[in-house]
Structures are given as structure tokens and as C-alpha cells.
Amino acid sequence: MKYEAPTSTKDAVALLAKNKGSAYVLAGGSDLLVRLKGGFIEPDLIVDIKRIGAMQEIKKTASGFRIGAAVPCVAMGESQALNKAWPGVVEAAKLIGSDQVQGRCTVTGNLCNASPAADSVPALVTARAKAVVVGPKGRRTVAVEKIPAGPGRTTLTKGELIEAITLPAPKPKTGDAYLRFTPRTEMDIAVCSAAVSVTLGKGGVVEEARVALGAVAPTVVLVPAAAKAIIGTKLDAAALDALAAACRAACSPIDDKRGTVEFRTDVAGVLAKRAAKVAYQRAGGK
Amino acid sequence: MSHDASFTNQKFKVIGTRVPRPDGIDKVTGRARYGADATAPGQLVGMILRSPHAHADIRKIDTSAAEALPGVKAVITSADLPDKVGGRRDMLDILENCMARGRALYDGHAVAAVAAIDAETAKRALKLIKVDYKPLAHVTDVDEAMRDDAPIVQPWVRTAGGDPNKPTNVAQISQFGHGDLDAGFAEADVIIERSYKTEQTHQGYIEPHACLASVGPDGQGELWVTTQGHYTFRTQCAALLGMEVAKLKVTSSEIGGGFGGKTHVWMEPVALALSRKANRPVKLVLTREETFRGTGPTCSTSIDIKIGARRDGRITAALATLRYQDGAFPGIWGMLGAMTAWACYDLPNVKSVAYDVLVNRPKVAAYRAPSAPMAAFAVESTVDLVARELGMDPVDFRLLNAAKEGTRASYGPTYGPIGIGPTLEAVKNHPQMKVKLGPNQGRGMACGFWFNFGGQTCSTVNIGVDGTVNVSVGTVDVGGSRASLSLIAAEELGVPYESVKCTVADTATLGHNDTTEGSRGTFSSGMAIIFACRNAVQELRARAAKMMDVPVEDVHWENGQAVALGTQHSNLQPLTLAQIARKSPQTGGPIAGHNEVVADGAGVSFASHICDVEVDPETGQTRVLRYAVIQDAGKAIHPDYVEGQFQGAAAQGIGWALNEEYIYGKDGRLQNPGFLDYRIPVCSDLPFIDTQILEIPNPGHPYGIRGVGETSIVPPLAAIGNAVSNAVGVRMTHVPMSPPRILGAIKAAR
Numbered sequence A: 001m002k003y004e005a006p007t008s009t010k011d012a013v014a015l016l017a018k019n020k021g022s023a024y025v026l027a028g029g030s031d032l033l034v035r036l037k038g039g040f041i042e043p044d045l046i047v048d049i050k051r052i053g054a055m056q057e058i059k060k061t062a063s064g065f066r067i068g069a070a071v072p073c074v075a076m077g078e079s080q081a082l083n084k085a086w087p088g089v090v091e092a093a094k095l096i097g098s099d100q101v102q103g104r105c106t107v108t109g110n111l112c113n114a115s116p117a118a119d120s121v122p123a124l125v126t127a128r129a130k131a132v133v134v135g136p137k138g139r140r141t142v143a144v145e146k147i148p149a150g151p152g153r154t155t156l157t158k159g160e161l162i163e164a165i166t167l168p169a170p171k172p173k174t175g176d177a178y179l180r181f182t183p184r185t186e187m188d189i190a191v192c193s194a195a196v197s198v199t200l201g202k203g204g205v206v207e208e209a210r211v212a213l214g215a216v217a218p219t220v221v222l223v224p225a226a227a228k229a230i231i232g233t234k235l236d237a238a239a240l241d242a243l244a245a246a247c248r249a250a251c252s253p254i255d256d257k258r259g260t261v262e263f264r265t266d267v268a269g270v271l272a273k274r275a276a277k278v279a280y281q282r283a284g285g286k
Numbered sequence B: 001m002s003h004d005a006s007f008t009n010q011k012f013k014v015i016g017t018r019v020p021r022p023d024g025i026d027k028v029t030g031r032a033r034y035g036a037d038a039t040a041p042g043q044l045v046g047m048i049l050r051s052p053h054a055h056a057d058i059r060k061i062d063t064s065a066a067e068a069l070p071g072v073k074a075v076i077t078s079a080d081l082p083d084k085v086g087g088r089r090d091m092l093d094i095l096e097n098c099m100a101r102g103r104a105l106y107d108g109h110a111v112a113a114v115a116a117i118d119a120e121t122a123k124r125a126l127k128l129i130k131v132d133y134k135p136l137a138h139v140t141d142v143d144e145a146m147r148d149d150a151p152i153v154q155p156w157v158r159t160a161g162g163d164p165n166k167p168t169n170v171a172q173i174s175q176f177g178h179g180d181l182d183a184g185f186a187e188a189d190v191i192i193e194r195s196y197k198t199e200q201t202h203q204g205y206i207e208p209h210a211c212l213a214s215v216g217p218d219g220q221g222e223l224w225v226t227t228q229g230h231y232t233f234r235t236q237c238a239a240l241l242g243m244e245v246a247k248l249k250v251t252s253s254e255i256g257g258g259f260g261g262k263t264h265v266w267m268e269p270v271a272l273a274l275s276r277k278a279n280r281p282v283k284l285v286l287t288r289e290e291t292f293r294g295t296g297p298t299c300s301t302s303i304d305i306k307i308g309a310r311r312d313g314r315i316t317a318a319l320a321t322l323r324y325q326d327g328a329f330p331g332i333w334g335m336l337g338a339m340t341a342w343a344c345y346d347l348p349n350v351k352s353v354a355y356d357v358l359v360n361r362p363k364v365a366a367y368r369a370p371s372a373p374m375a376a377f378a379v380e381s382t383v384d385l386v387a388r389e390l391g392m393d394p395v396d397f398r399l400l401n402a403a404k405e406g407t408r409a410s411y412g413p414t415y416g417p418i419g420i421g422p423t424l425e426a427v428k429n430h431p432q433m434k435v436k437l438g439p440n441q442g443r444g445m446a447c448g449f450w451f452n453f454g455g456q457t458c459s460t461v462n463i464g465v466d467g468t469v470n471v472s473v474g475t476v477d478v479g480g481s482r483a484s485l486s487l488i489a490a491e492e493l494g495v496p497y498e499s500v501k502c503t504v505a506d507t508a509t510l511g512h513n514d515t516t517e518g519s520r521g522t523f524s525s526g527m528a529i530i531f532a533c534r535n536a537v538q539e540l541r542a543r544a545a546k547m548m549d550v551p552v553e554d555v556h557w558e559n560g561q562a563v564a565l566g567t568q569h570s571n572l573q574p575l576t577l578a579q580i581a582r583k584s585p586q587t588g589g590p591i592a593g594h595n596e597v598v599a600d601g602a603g604v605s606f607a608s609h610i611c612d613v614e615v616d617p618e619t620g621q622t623r624v625l626r627y628a629v630i631q632d633a634g635k636a637i638h639p640d641y642v643e644g645q646f647q648g649a650a651a652q653g654i655g656w657a658l659n660e661e662y663i664y665g666k667d668g669r670l671q672n673p674g675f676l677d678y679r680i681p682v683c684s685d686l687p688f689i690d691t692q693i694l695e696i697p698n699p700g701h702p703y704g705i706r707g708v709g710e711t712s713i714v715p716p717l718a719a720i721g722n723a724v725s726n727a728v729g730v731r732m733t734h735v736p737m738s739p740p741r742i743l744g745a746i747k748a749a750r
């Protein structure tokens, strides 16, 4: 097994592209090293991206934010601007593992690990985050929900990596929130989860909304029907019930050691309602 | 010299103080050496191949490719572990559990092992071993295993007193009780019957099993191992390998938790057999996954309870039917459940019947007050239901029916002075009982009992020339016992705590000591040390008499010094222990005291717990808000470590009650052999656990000590069950009360 720590994205891509066997990008390593130690993967090459300067920073750009692929979640928590703009994204990133894990782990790694239960992904999806993908053929920008293809699989092709995640600047009166259900208070994996972002119009009426669910399908699911259920409302009880019903209808979870189909479906609706209320408040709704 | 073990109510100087533990600094700085921290020149890495099947015939094992791999020094199967125990069933069971003999009995059962020059090679060798399995029908559920058409786990098993020709999974039926049950139920105004289930849990010790084994061609061997009982490990390993007991030296490492799971051997005989075959030391360290799949958790159970009571609150009859799953080998776990089920109460008519049942799961091991928590969950839940039906306060109802001195226990003996009543009184007076509950919150309480154990013990006290003291004990320190035992030696000899050094001696140094189980460490080694110190004091007096030139009868031991009494000696200065020790080379050589004893008279122990919870009615999630443990300790030698035991037991009980469980798939494979999906509580899941120590002296110990390590894991399942049931308004009958189960129960009741 070879370990490389290039200092530029270009070099990293070149290393990945020319490698013949199995190659893995190493960000925080909190998934990769666990799988390596468990004997689930036997890489020929590991490319550590933590020495790449451009991947280390959170940048405020004209259109919003650019979060380098090697930025640990703890740094997202420390960014006041990010907290103010997308508190739901930050609270999701800050739910990953524990303080120690967050000192290393990244939202890009969370996305590329492609677990349906990845905590930061639903909130990235509702915030319309995009992934900046760099490969031998150049650069492309894709919506984050297009990256995971199924449990443990991504749509990235050979030699490609993600350089950064971008977030738009939120429209005025926008709020987002993320909630997950875990039996333990921390160090656990979401049994199901929900992220909601809303933008309010006149009189506190929801004008735009996005709702995404985690751990209830092979990938994180965006639920337009659930968004529709609350657009044009002030989150009255009927709207919230319709939101929950739409979420439950979008669930196609599995029965496993972490939860039953019935429980996941049921609680996904409960979390969506609760997250919607928090997002609404953060958007300035009363 | 024989000594009297009776309680004497003496005044203490250092007993009861909160001194720092002697192993503390090494443990927090990482210097302490655990099971995996030993190395030997030329050591090999041992690894075990385990069955992926719940139940399978092993038609053939081809090890040739593994043996041919460069770097592989030994490969063994059960053929390398022949029967050296003359067919003794209990020992053969242990051997068969260490290595499958023709049949894999559970997912994770060891089938072969290798020793190689490094981990990479050992891993590769495991992959090269070809096992030809023929999968068989399996059963993992205790109730299903009792059905007539269930797959049979052990063809040789027959129920005692049952059909001698009929194979069965019921290895044993045990029955306890007294009185006339029919008459008792006939007298009852209220009768409540309920059925309960509890799932299988693992002790969850942080340190996986690990050892370093070395056996030479001369038949001598050494084993460094994380264990609760190195003498027991020596006895078992020597017997299974056909070695002589005196030629196998077993040293216990520091232990990162055991809770019963390290009371007998798992892979240690395999490591010794590998070492013998390779003629090199072999280090074998289990992974967490192997620890879950291949070592002993506690039972899953299915229990029926029936209680009858009169309007005045007296229980007239009580019946428990308990089905405990022992894993793939017979155990006594159901029997212990039956013995403990009703132990808290004074009952005129009582019966418990237990079934020990075999299934295709790992061999069950002890887990802290083994079997009692499940029985208590079922009994204490039903007791709450009866109290409610009678319109009585659950604490008052328990107090009215509590056992006391003179009560004939349901399992046979008549109690001496016991603590159940006082713990219940303390519950009534506890400030937590007055805290107002909010919406979706509930309060519950429950009682628990554990026997405690004494057993064979052997200790030595050696006094150094500078007046410091070495205490050698044979009971492994699993909970701070070296601090407590040092306090006891300091008290007896009248020296400062700081001048005592307590060491857990290897098997070549002391006579046999029973395993540290049954909360016996401080009780039994404490007794042996008191007696050993008193023997040393005899010698100290004799030496002092020589030094003072007075008859030994005139020399008394007071406050750590020899004092000559009598008018003609009034001008003689007392001699301190240090002064006598300094002169010992001239007065007869080293000064020591020794004692070996079967420490009888372990006092039973009771606890009552109070728990407040809040349940999210939409997700079924439970938060434990407040928790209080009240337990009788007899005498708290070192209160910090007594409280630590109370808190630790409650923490384990909370995990068991709410989230921990072995989850088996339809294929009979364990789905969650890791801490990610086997959910023991993390720190933020627990409230501060309040403790209250009661001291009702055990008449069978000079200091009044009772064991304290186990009792407090007995009440939590029921205390939390009662609290959750009160919070959601639905009786919970299935442990763990995980969110899906609670939500399911709430929805079913709607």
C-alpha cells in the first residue's frame, strides 16, 4: 500500500488517475481508516488531501461559501458567517461522531462515504450545496445529491475527487434545520433524519422550501411533495401533518439492526415536522 | 492459628477513608499493563478462525495450504486438543467451546487457529484454511428452543427426571419455594399475571480478551492473561492440556473490566496449544467482534409471573416460571434466576421453576449478579402492577412484604440481619421522591438481591526491614480492591496506608484462590489479610519480647506498636513496627504472616433504586433524568469504590434496560458485534447517579463487610421499566425498552 500526500489538487488527481489498483482519497479518515482496519478494503494507494492548501479553508465568495474538502467539521462550527447563513448545515456537521471525530472529519468525506445515514448530507441538499469535482478531464460542478449512487457508491469516475463544497448565500428570511434520530445521544448512526430549509415571504408565509430525508432510502432523498405541503402556509397543524404524510410516503427504508421500516417511516415524519418548525423560526417566522 | 470471623464492631482508624488507589497513576498515564501489553522474545501472533454458521457439521478441515504458507509456525484444530479430562462433561464443554469438535454450535464458534510470525501472515493463513461445513437447522430463541420440533443443540443432553431417550434443549429444570400455592392464590383478592422477555446482553468490558502463552518442550508453561481468576484459569488450562498444575504459572494482568465475562477460559487453552505446537510464545488478542461473537454474554429470557395479594396489601402467593437461554452449553443460569426471583420478599406461599435451555448462541457466562436482573425485571414490574391494583404506594407495598431477619427466603435459608427494609425506608426519605414530574415523565423504583460469595482464599503479609508492608493476594483487582485491602492491612498493623503495597500474586506464589466473582474480592481477601496480619502481629510481639527481654505474654500490640505491660516493664519504651522490623535480621529473620481460609459467611446484599425518566411520545426515546442507588454495603471499607460499584452497576443496568441487545438475523448470525450497533450508553446518555451507602454489618465478617459489586445491577431493568411504564401509561414487558419497542407499545395501546 502506498501513501501519498500531494500539495496541489492537480497532483492529487494525477496520482489517482495513473494508479492501476484501488485508490482512495483520505480526508479526515474517520470512515476510511475504520474500513481499512476492519479489513473491508485493501487499497493500493491512499492519497491524503490534507496538505493541499486550497482544500483547507472556508471562503466567503460572491455567491456564497466554498468549503474546502479537507476542512474538518469543527472549523465549520467555528465559522460565524457559516453559522449565521446555514445553521442547519453546521448543526448537522456538528452531530457527526464526537468532538474528537469532528476534529478530523469532513462533510466531503461524509458525502463520498455515501452512507444513506450520513448526517451532513440532507442539510447540504436542502441548502442547495454543490460539489466541485476535479478529474483528469477538468472541473465540473454538480448538486451534492448527485454524488452518492447508493450505499457506499458514488458517481465519481476514476481519477476524480471533490475539491470543495459550495453553498449559495441564503436569500433573505431563510432558515434551515437538521434533526436525526439516534437511540444514543452521540456516537451513533442516524436511524432516520430530516433536513428542512424554508424561505419566507410576506406575513411569514413559506415561499420556498426544501425537505430531505436521511436513512430511509438507499440515498438521501429530496422530497418535493413535502416541500409543496408547506409552501403557502405558516406551518399550521394541517400543513405539518401533510408534510409528515408526504415524507412518510417518500420513505423506502429497510428493516435492519438499526431500525424497522415502520419505526423509520413513522419517525421520519415526526422529525420533518420538528425540523420545519425550527427552520421556520430561524427564518424569522413566528 | 485459627481465627474468629465474627463481626466485632471495633472502632476504625483508616477503614472508611477515601485514600487514592495505588493503581491509579499507572492507569491514567498508560503505564499499567493489560492483557495485550506483554511481549516475549520470539513471540508469534495467534489468530482464530470462527464459524460463519449458527449450526453446522464440520465434515473436514484442510489446513495444508495454511501450514505451507511461509511464516506460519502452527495450525491447530480440535485434533490438537484431545480429551485429557477423561470425558468429564463440564470440562469437555469448556474444551468444545474453545474449539469446535466436529460441529459448529454458534456463529463465532472457533474451528481452527494459527500462530504466525506476524498479523498479516496469520490473517492470510486463516483465509487458506478450508472448512467443509454442512449447515444444520438452528434455533436462537429461548421459547422456540423449548418446542418439540426445535433443532437439537446438544444431542447428548437429557432433562434430569425426563425421558431418557428423548434429546431435548432443556438441560435442567430447577424448582424452589415453600408453602401451598393453591391455597395462597385462593386467599388472594387480587391476582396479576404477566409475561416478560429480556434480550441477550454482553458485559461490554472495554478490554477484549488477551493473553501471552508459552509452553516449552519440558512441559512447563506460563500464561499472562487478563482474567478475573488466574488460579481457575490455571486449573482449567492445565486440565484441558494435560499439564501439571504446578508447572503452569499464570499471571493476571491489569484487567480492563470483566463483570463475570473473564471468570473462565475462552481462547487461552488455544493459545497454549499453539505455543506448544510451535514451540514459541504466542500472543492472542481477540478483536471486539470476536469478543461479542465468541465469548460469553448473559442470557436472554422469557418469564411468567403470577402474584396474588389480599386487600390489606399482603402477598398471599407468588409463582415464577423462568426460561433462560444458556447458549450452546448447559449452565446454571435459569437456576440462579429462580433462586433470586423472590428473595426480597417475605412470602408464605412461593414457587419458582426455571428452565435452562440450549440455543445456537455463544456459551453464556456470568454477568454481574448473573440471572438476577431479568428475574427482578419480571417480579418487580408485576409487584408494581399489584400495588397499583390495590391502590397502594409501591414503596409501602414493598415495605409491607419485605423480607427481614428471620424470614425464610424463597430459595431456602433463613435470613440474618438484612438491608431490604432499610433501603426501602431510605427510598421513602430520598429527596428525589419529592421532585415534581413534568409532562411525559415517570418515576419508578425497584429492589434487588444478590447472594454474594466467599470461597477459598490465601494471602500473605511480608514486613520489610524499613517497616513497609507487602500484601500478596490471589484475588484479581477488578474494582479498586488493592486500595481496600491495603486499608485493611494498615488498620490491622497500625501502619499508615501509604506504607502498604498490595500485589496480586501469580499462581506460583500463593495457594489456590477462587476467582474474583460473587463480589468476593474484598470480603474474602479482606478476611484472609486480617488473619494474616494477626499472625504477623504474633511474630512482631515475639520479636519485640526478645528485643525488650520480657516474656511474650507481657507484650501487647496497640496502635501499631509493641507495648510491654506490667509494673516491672513500665520504664520500657514501646517498639514500633518499623523498629521491630529493622532489627528483624538479628531477631530471627523476616517477619511475615500468612493465612488460608474458606471464607464462609458472605452476607447477602439488597439494593433499592429510584429512577425518573422522560419519554418522547412521538419517537419512544427515553432520557433518564435522575437516578439514585441505595444499597447495603455491610461496611464500606473505601467509600469511593463502593459508590463506584453502585454507579457502574446502575450504568450497565441503564444500558441493558434501554438499548443493549444481541440482534440475530434469520440466518442465526449476530448482526451487531461492535459498539456502533451494540449500544452501550455513552457518558451523555447518563445522569449523575446518586448513591447512598447503608451499613448493616455482616455478622460473618470481622469488619462486617458484605460484597458490593453486583447487587446494584439487579434493580435497574425494573426501576426503569416501572418509570417508563408510568411515563407512557403502558406496561413495558420487553427489555431493552428501545425506542421502537416503546413507540410500538404506545401505538398498540391507542
Ligand SMILES: Cc1cc2nc3c(=O)[nH]c(=O)nc-3n(C[C@H](O)[C@H](O)[C@H](O)COP(=O)(O)OP(=O)(O)OC[C@H]3O[C@@H](n4cnc5c(N)ncnc54)[C@H](O)[C@@H]3O)c2cc1C
Pocket: A024, A025, A026, A027, A028, A029, A030, A031, A032, A033, A034, A049, A069, A095, A096, A097, A098, A101, A104, A105, A106, A107, A108, A109, A110, A111, A112, A113, A117, A118, A119, A120, A156, A160, A161, A162, A163, A187, A188, A189, A190
Ligand atoms: C466514532 C465515529 C463516529 C461517527 N459518527 C458519525 C455520525 O454521527 N454521523 C455521520 O454521518 N458519520 C459518522 N461517522 C462517519 C464519519 O466520521 C463521517 O462520515 C465523516 O464525515 C467522514 O469524513 P472524513 O473526512 O473522515 O472521511 P474519510 O474517511 O477521509 O473518507 C470517507 C470516504 O470518502 C472518500 N473521500 C474523502 N474525501 C474525498 C474527496 N475529497 N473526494 C473524493 N472522495 C473523498 C474517501 O476515499 C472515503 O471513501 C463516524 C465515524 C466514527 C469513526
